[in-house]
Amino acid sequence: MNDFMTAETLATFAGLVAAVSIVVQFTKSIIKKNFGDQVVRIYAFIIALILTFIFAKSGQGIEGIVLTIINAILVSLTSMGAYEVVADPYAEKEK
Numbered sequence: 001m002n003d004f005m006t007a008e009t010l011a012t013f014a015g016l017v018a019a020v021s022i023v024v025q026f027t028k029s030i031i032k033k034n035f036g037d038q039v040v041r042i043y044a045f046i047i048a049l050i051l052t053f054i055f056a057k058s059g060q061g062i063e064g065i066v067l068t069i070i071n072a073i074l075v076s077l078t079s080m081g082a083y084e085v086v087a088d089p090y091a092e093k094e095k
Contacts, residue, residue, distance in 0.1 A: 010055040013075065020048045020079040041080065048076035 009015035024044045031043050049072040058067035 007055060010051065012056075013071075013078075016048065016051055016056060016075045017079045017082060019051055020044060020075055021083055023047050023051075024079065025083065041076075044080055045072065045076040048072040048079065051075075 003009075005015070005019065010019055024040070024047055028040055028043075031040055049069065052068055052072040052075060056068070056071065058064050058071060
């Protein structure tokens, strides 16, 4: 395997989750510094939505748009969950 990330990889669920995780973790400090912690989740969803529309658009018309948005939600939730499990599994959340 000569390529780290390809369009074919990004067309898969695991590829999208990895890409969203990488982009968000790389740029999260900028977002948190300017907007706060709450915006990071929305930011992760926006990144997932953009990548999903570009690399893994589902179907045609309004049905395709809705499916792509739902898939982007799943990708963003999975990437956020993957980060919490790998990077900080024992973190206690404040309520």
